[in-house]
Amino acid sequence: MTTPSLDTLQTVFGYESFRGDQQAIIDHVIGGGDALVLMPTGGGKSLCYQIPALVRAGTGVVISPLIALMQDQVDALLELGVRAAYLNSSQDWREAREVEQAFLNGQLDLLYVAPERLLTDRCMDLLERGRIALFAIDEAHCVSQWGHDFRPEYLGLSVLHERWPGVPRLALTATATTVTRREIAQRLMLDDAPHFVASFDRPNIRYRIVEKSEVRKQLLAFIKAEHDGDCGIVYCLSRARVEDTATFLCEHGIPALPYHAGLSGPVRAANQSRFLREDGLVMVATIAFGMGVNKPDVRFVAHIDLPKSVEGYYQESGRAGRDGLPATAWLAYGLQDVVQQRRMIDQSEGDDSFRRRLGAQLDAMLGLCETVHCRRQRLLDYFDQHIEPCGNCDTCLEPPQAWDGTVAAQKILSAVYRLWRERGQRFGAGHLIDILRGKLTERVKEYGHDSLSVFGVGADLSESAWRGVLRQLLAQSLLAVDHEGYGTLALTEGSRAVLKGEQTLMLRRESEKKTRGGRASASRGKAAIVLPPEAQARFEALRSWRAEVARSHGVPAYVIFHDATLREIALDPPRTLDDLGQISGVGVRKREAYGEDLLRCVAR
Incomplete structure (x- = not known):
């Protein structure tokens, strides 16, 4: 028997069945329950509030920290036929007033709001006058003062429980230790809510950590050998390093863009827009970039400076391979990184307890770098999850001495x-x-x-x-x-x-070869995605068609269809619209809008 939640999943989103705890979470929220949800990036967190918002009466209000994430989510939902909108500082007063009126008229399924906007008197009064299906607090780790991405405005979100005690609330994050999880529950007044904790394992990501030696050359060699033409993110600690690295990559034939807080707002927005909408670009950035970036086809994330914590590293590296296809998390780390990070902790403001906490986070990160055992085991141990050796990290593929x-x-x-x-x-x-x-x-x-x-x-x-x-x-x-x-x-x-x-x-x-070259053996280093020649030709044709549609709609290509969906179509071309409806990611609205074009594209 089809439930309302499963029917919505299949007809709107085009997926045949739920994964992991998704159905349990969704049915719990549809029934009016609160929840704290931990799922890895790409694990399907957004469905956990989008489907209940569609099934329950009223509008689902989603608190999201980034304008780019709101715009991407709303664009994707509109393509699915979902009535979605956002309120943020990018709109003028006329656009904002139209959204507010649509909410009051019950014409929205989902409304995305930034936390600082939500907490204004105007927005609170607006919500009081409408009908709310649920509150979803995305990136909930931002409420933790000990986490890697604290946002002070998140501390005010406990007001949701006080003003709307009968409306279910979900707090969602991809990154939280047991300590951070407890703090989220306490600060958001979710003490009695069940915790749904999925496995943090991302088996499609290959983790690699190399000893730093002329790191720009190592980075270039890694990209050229394993991800030439792929979309990727390179993280650096400083603005100067970002600029220098982006210029270096461009000079050597890798199209790269810089992103850091020192750039003007319009330049940052333009670079982010290009990264989201174009294929094969590399974004070189500080950690100011990335949270909420929904691009599914990022094939690699590289760090050329040591991250400050395992939580930060997991969050950043997890932006690779959101589509479930093979991806690489590559980190170059050396002696100077350790010296620099220790010195920064010693010189940081705050009391001894604060410095000890920073020191413990760094120690855990260094332990991950120096382990002779499976990296994935060490990474997941940090989040109190335990697995067998993975066979898809450098220490499993080429065990160090x-x-x-x-x-x-x-x-x-x-x-x-x-x-x-x-x-x-x-x-x-x-x-x-x-x-x-x-x-x-x-x-x-x-x-x-x-x-x-x-x-x-x-x-x-x-x-x-x-x-x-x-x-x-x-x-x-x-x-x-x-x-x-x-x-x-x-x-x-x-x-x-x-x-x-x-x-x-x-x-x-380390082996001398790995220290010099910074990459695994040719037979094992490349996490390739290979299609048969005929399927590859169809896939490229589908990508070209998708790019044209995306440009005409003014949205990123993945909002139209993910690469994974196009690959499935290319491997086994559908002959009819009914056949197309069996493909994962093709819901009713997209089949009606694009079905005939897709069939013509693969029939050429």
Whole structure:
């Protein structure tokens, strides 16, 4: 027997069945219940409020933090025949008044509102005068002050429970530890609401972390070898790095755009619009870009600077492969990243508790980078979910060697100790490595460090290997960054046990090939999507048709149809409209609007 929710899924959205907990969540909300929903990016969170809003009487009010997300969602819903609109600062007063009147007249199924707009007296009065089916609080992790993307305006959203106690509320996010989840429930007054927690695993994403060495060249080699012509996102920590990297990629034939808070609003909006609407563009951005970006065909996300937390990394890397097709999360990380992040924490404002929390988040991120075990296991362990080794990350495909680095660690800790004890001096990583490897540089001679007992004791390891040892000592807090000495190194409480031989250190050793090239073997590195030649030709024809339709409608191509839907059509071309209706992602409205054109396209 078809339920109202399943009938809506099939006829409006064109999907045959629900996934995971979707039906349980949807039926719970249709029945008037509150819920806290955690699903990975691309896991179908939006259906959990869109379908109840269509089934229940009234308008579903969706609180969303980004204008771009609202516009994308509304464009996609209008294509499906759903009556949707938004209220945000991009509209003039006439447009806003039209939306408000449509809401009051009961002519909207879904209304998207920014949190700061929602909390105004005008918007509150408007909602009081209309009929509300539900409230959906998207990106709910923004309410957590300990999360990676805190938005202070989210703290006021508890007012929804106080003013509309009988209206069901959903809080939805793709990223939350157990601690963050509790904070969301507490701050949004959802203490009694059930938690629906889906698996955070994104098996279609291949996770790769490489040792940083000339990172722009590594990035270019990665894109050229594995994702040439693909859409992707490159994350950088600083605005200057964004500009520099975007220019570098363009100079080497990769179409790239910059995005950061230092650009003017119109330039940011134009770059984001191009990224959403054009194929094969790479967006180089700070973390100011990405939340709510609904583009399903992002084939890679690359980080060329170390993220500050596992939550942030998961959220950002999860923007790859929303369509479920193969994608890559690639991160280049090195010794300087660790030094920089430790120094930033030491110099950050806030009390000791705040700095300890930042330190714990960084430690977890460093643990993910340095693990010799399955990366996906380590990533999901952070969210209290446990899986078997995945077989689709670099450490599974090319297991790194673990080696006893105790003696090497003692050598470098001894060098730090002797410089401080005998000379009252502290130096950075490069100088320490020169001393250990016995390099008679001008600086070594100037300070007389060639007379130290540790001079030349590390000639058996390469400079790259020593940098790996140093990086892992910093990651394990066996060395510290002296924030008063511009990144120089100092011993910690934990150093003593290693120096005395009371602690054995097993360290990670990268293969020289991986350190030089920064990519996996050719046979295993590329997460390819391959169609037979005839199907590929049909797929390209379908993409060209879709691009024309999208341009004429002024929407991103994926709003018309996702790549996954076009691939299914290309692989097994439908002959009739009824055949087309069996394709995932082709609902009644889209079949009526585009069916004949699609059939002609694949019949050529």
